[in-house]
Amino acid sequence: MYPGGRPPDADRGEAFRDDPHRPPHPSRRRPLEPPGGSRDRRGGRTARGGPGRPAAGAASPRAPAARAELARAAHHRPRHGRPHRRRGGRDPAPGDRCGGRPRGPRPAGTGRLRADLDALPLEEATGLPFASRTQGVCHACGHDVHTAGVLGAGLALKAVEDELVRRRIGVRLLFQPAEETIPGGAHAVMEHGGLDGVDRLLAVHCDPSIDVGTVGLRVGPITAASDSVHVALTGRGGHTSRPHLTQDLTYALGKVVTEVPAVLSRRLDPRDGATLVWGMVRSGSAPNIIPTRAECTGTLRILDAEAWHSTGPLIEEIVRSVVAPYGVGAEVTYVKGVPPVDNDNDAVVALSRAAMTLLGPHAVVPTKQSMGGEDLGWYLTQVPGAMARLGTRTPGGQTHELHQGDLVVDERAVVVAAQVLAGSVLTSVGTDGLV
Numbered sequence: 456m457y458p459g460g461r462p463p464d465a466d467r468g469e470a471f472r473d474d475p476h477r478p479p480h481p482s483r484r485r486p487l488e489p490p491g492g493s494r495d496r497r498g499g500r501t502a503r504g505g506p507g508r509p510a511a512g513a514a515s516p517r518a519p520a521a522r523a524e525l526a527r528a529a530h531h532r533p534r535h536g537r538p539h540r541r542r543g544g545r546d547p548a549p550g551d552r553c554g555g556r557p558r559g560p561r562p563a564g565t566g567r568l569r570a571d572l573d574a575l576p577l578e579e580a581t582g583l584p585f586a587s588r589t590q591g592v593c594h595a596c597g598h599d600v601h602t603a604g605v606l607g608a609g610l611a612l613k614a615v616e617d618e619l620v621r622r623r624i625g626v627r628l629l630f631q632p633a634e635e636t637i638p639g640g641a642h643a644v645m646e647h648g649g650l651d652g653v654d655r656l657l658a659v660h661c662d663p664s665i666d667v668g669t670v671g672l673r674v675g676p677i678t679a680a681s682d683s684v685h686v687a688l689t690g691r692g693g694h695t696s697r698p699h700l701t702q703d704l705t706y707a708l709g710k711v712v713t714e715v716p717a718v719l720s721r722r723l724d725p726r727d728g729a730t731l732v733w734g735m736v737r738s739g740s741a742p743n744i745i746p747t748r749a750e751c752t753g754t755l756r757i758l759d760a761e762a763w764h765s766t767g768p769l770i771e772e773i774v775r776s777v778v779a780p781y782g783v784g785a786e787v788t789y790v791k792g793v794p795p796v797d798n799d800n801d802a803v804v805a806l807s808r809a810a811m812t813l814l815g816p817h818a819v820v821p822t823k824q825s826m827g828g829e830d831l832g833w834y835l836t837q838v839p840g841a842m843a844r845l846g847t848r849t850p851g852g853q854t855h856e857l858h859q860g861d862l863v864v865d866e867r868a869v870v871v872a873a874q875v876l877a878g879s880v881l882t883s884v885g886t887d888g889l890v
Contacts, residue, residue, distance in 0.1 A: 604872025681828025
């Protein structure tokens with residue numbers, strides 16, 4: 456599928472297997488014409504040109520703008536964590552199906568398109584006219600884009616439902632809450648039967664380091680395992696003028712923050728790619744008081760799935776060894792988060808074919824395994840699938856960072872997400888099942 460028969464994964468060196476009976480290489484097909492104007496999140500100005508015409512079913516010239524409006528609506532009213540009811544409506548249970556009842560013969564294969572819904576506990580600083588109306592909560596990871604992209608793909612596929620029935624292609628949409636929490640919402644979805652009868656699962660995730668109109672793909676792990684680590688220290692407090700009469704928890708916590716990651720780096724194989732980073736450190740309330748409690752919380756991320764399974768007990772052992780000289784009490788809470796997202800070869804083929812067919816031969820770019828965590832990884836332990844990195848940077852524009860309040864996304868990425876996901880469904884299933 457890729458030039459030279461190799462995937463965009465030079466550092467890994469794995470080629471994924473394509474079928475010689477599939478249609479010709481997408482690079483020999485004529486790319487579709489660019490869409491009409493769409494609105495840019497940075498200034499609301501209409502921008503012409505773009506990465507390609509919307510996927511099948513988006514016949515209305517208003518379709519790209521309508522999908523951008525969906526993303527804006529989600530961006531304007533973010534919710535963090537697990538769903539709660541809004542006045543005048545109800546939230547579906549995790550994994551609820553959307554759309555009408557299936558019709559026609561039993562599908563030869565069923566794909567599921569997944570989007571995450573939740574926002575982050577972060578104040579938005581973009582100044583956009585549709586910025587978050589919820590104080591202290593905003594979409595700083597692009598989940599609003601994921602949601603609108605999957606919904607747009609569903610609308611496009613609904614418009615060609617007769618073709619799906621004729622080709623015996625089944626598709627379901629999955630809108631999942633609580634991706635940003637540990638443990639995440641994927642467990643609830645699976646407990647509710649959200650993967651029953653699913654043959655392949657596909658998703659995208661915003662990547663502000665690559666341009667809109669491109670997607671990053673690789674075979675094998677594309678994210679890391681990610682766990683939550685919380686350390687709480689307790690001991691005798693007192694006046695800062697007499698630390699020898701206390702157990703000086705602030706000093707002991709400082710040792711935990713610096714020494715535990717250092718010791719861990721000498722206890723694990725460097726090739727495992729483990730990194731422990733603290734995101735919250737809390738101790739004391741006044742400059743002249745030694746507290747009786749101190750705590751820190753962070754994430755442990757590991758590239759190697761096998762090492763991930765055995766690291767929890769090691770963290771607790773290291774913490775207790777580090778604080779032992781200070782005589783403080785230590786409670787370690789280690790919560791398994793998510794395994795790496797391990798992209799299936801054939802699912803990557805389907806995403807790649809759709810991207811290059813609809814967006815052009817240069818739409819697929821190399822991507823490396825990141826240290827980010829994604830609970831899509833739990834689904835892929837049960838069914839094959841893949842996640843593509845969705846370019847959201849305006850060409851020549853600023854490179855933003857995820858999980859920051861000033862994240863700005865080029866809204867044409869919503870249309871690209873809908874195109875690639877809908878197109879991947881159409882290239883995933885043949886008369887005898889998945890291809």
